[in-house]
Structure formats: structure tokens, C-alpha cells
Amino acid sequence: MPQLSSQKMFSSLRATPKFKAVLLGDAGVGKSSLFLRIKDDVFDKKLQPTVGIESCFKSLCVDRAEVSFHIWDTAGVEKFQSLTRSYYRNTQVVLLVYSVHDCTSLQRLTKWIQDVEQHSPNAMKFLIGNKCDLEKSVSDQSANNFAATYECADVFLTSAKTGEGIDKALVKITRKLLNSYLGPFMLESHFACDSTSTYEESISLTKDTNNNSVKERSCCI
Numbered sequence: 001m002p003q004l005s006s007q008k009m010f011s012s013l014r015a016t017p018k019f020k021a022v023l024l025g026d027a028g029v030g031k032s033s034l035f036l037r038i039k040d041d042v043f044d045k046k047l048q049p050t051v052g053i054e055s056c057f058k059s060l061c062v063d064r065a066e067v068s069f070h071i072w073d074t075a076g077v078e079k080f081q082s083l084t085r086s087y088y089r090n091t092q093v094v095l096l097v098y099s100v101h102d103c104t105s106l107q108r109l110t111k112w113i114q115d116v117e118q119h120s121p122n123a124m125k126f127l128i129g130n131k132c133d134l135e136k137s138v139s140d141q142s143a144n145n146f147a148a149t150y151e152c153a154d155v156f157l158t159s160a161k162t163g164e165g166i167d168k169a170l171v172k173i174t175r176k177l178l179n180s181y182l183g184p185f186m187l188e189s190h191f192a193c194d195s196t197s198t199y200e201e202s203i204s205l206t207k208d209t210n211n212n213s214v215k216e217r218s219c220c221i
């Protein structure tokens with residue numbers, strides 16, 4: 001892999017990192033409700049099951065670093081699974097959602113994980129136990145064991161209904177991504193959100209498991 005010149009490097013460092021994130025999980029676990037909470041900060045208790053796929057952009061400023069997410073909400077029903085697969089390409093973040101109120105929804109995530117490993121093996125996986133406002137049928141221990149077995153980078157409990165845990169999860173996910181893709185030095189030195197700067201350029205970050213550095217620049221999404 002050729003080294004980036006310092007000028008190119010600086011230019012890259014000034015750009016807003018863009019991450020593609022996909023919400024996956026069984027029907028009814030609350031993917032669209034999380035999507036809606038993240039997008040518009042609302043909860044619609046009459047939300048219809050997702051047909052097909054939908055996306056939105058979300059910008060975040062975490063530790064003075066500006067980051068943009070392109071988030072994809074997918075349908076949980078089996079018949080859309082092949083359509084969902086076609087959206088895995090270039091995904092850096094997979095949000096595996098189960099309902100803490102429904103223990104089968106955790107186990108059923110394995111079928112999504114198989115797909116992810118096949119179509120987007122470098123994506124960073126996060127486990128999200130949604131509906132934490134309801135009575136828990138899945139213990140934290142089971143969720144943690146599942147996360148360890150399937151190499152999820154972290155586990156979060158959220159409620160799309162109340163909003164609990166969502167901001168915290170997004171912040172932690174962003175930190176993990178920036179550290180993994182860019183490394184702490186680049187993060188501290190160059191990604192400060194600065195109202196006088198413009199961030200028009202976008203870069204794509206390909207995870208480099210060897211040295212945690214930017215591996216290549218290309219169009220992300």
C-alpha cells in the first residue's frame with residue numbers, strides 16, 4: 001500500500017470521515033424506531049414494518065471530531081434479506097439489533113451475522129439491545145457472551161421509545177470507529193470541529209487491521 005504524501009495526508013485529515021452504518025435484526029425489534037429516533041428524535045408507536053430499505057445522513061461532533069454517518073434501515077422479514085445483502089458493500093458499521101424483551105431475537109441475529117461475515121467481513125459490529133424500557137428477557141450476561149462470541153466491538157442497551165442509551169451508544173461507536181480507522185493521534189491532532197473551517201471533502205476509510213491507519217481514499221457510499 002503506497003504511503004500518502006504529507007499534503008494528501010493533511011488534506012485527508014481535514015476531511016469529515018464518513019461511515020456507512022446498517023441496522024440489522026429481526027422484524028419488530030425496533031430498527032426503524034431507532035432509525036427514526038436518530039434521524040428526527042421522535043418515536044412513532046404506529047410505525048409500519050419496513051418494506052425495502054431506507055437511509056438518512058446523521059452528522060455528529062464527538063470529542064471535537066466531526067463525523068458523518070450514512071445510516072441504512074433494513075427490513076427484518078426474510079423475504080427482503082437478499083435485497084438487504086446488496087446494501088452491505090462498503091459498510092463500516094453493522095448495528096445488530098435485538099429486543100431485550102424477546103430472547104429469540106438475540107439468537108436469530110446469527111443469520112444476519114453470517115451474511116455480514118460473507119458480504120462485509122471488515123465491518124465493525126455492535127450489538128444493540130433495544131426496548132430496554134420493557135421487562136428484560138435477555139440477561140446482560142447472555143448479551144455479553146453473544147457479543148464476545150461474534151466479535152462485536154461493544155454492547156448497548158437502548159430504548160427507541162424513551163431515547164435512553166442512544167446518544168451514549170452513538171458517541172461510543174464514533175469513538176471506536178475513529179480510533180480504529182484513524183488512530184488516536186490523528187483524532188486529537190487534526191479532526192477538531194472548528195466553526196471557521198469548511199469540511200467539503202469527503203473521504204472513505206478502509207479499516208487497516210495491521211496499523212490502524214488510513215489505508216485508501218475513495219468514494220465512500
Ligand SMILES: Nc1nc2c(ncn2[C@@H]2O[C@H](COP(=O)(O)OP(=O)(O)OP(=O)(O)O)[C@@H](O)[C@H]2O)c(=O)[nH]1
Binds near residue numbers: 160
Ligand atoms: N416499548 C418499546 N417499543 C418499541 C421500541 N422500539 C420499537 N418499539 C415497538 O416495536 C414495534 C416494532 O418496531 P419497528 O421499529 O417497526 O421494528 P423493526 O425492527 O423496524 O421491524 P421491521 O421493519 O419489520 O424489520 C413497534 O410497535 C414499535 O412501536 C422501544 O424501544 N420500546
Ligand SMILES: [Mg+2]
Binds near residue numbers: 032033048049050075
Ligand atoms: Mg422497520
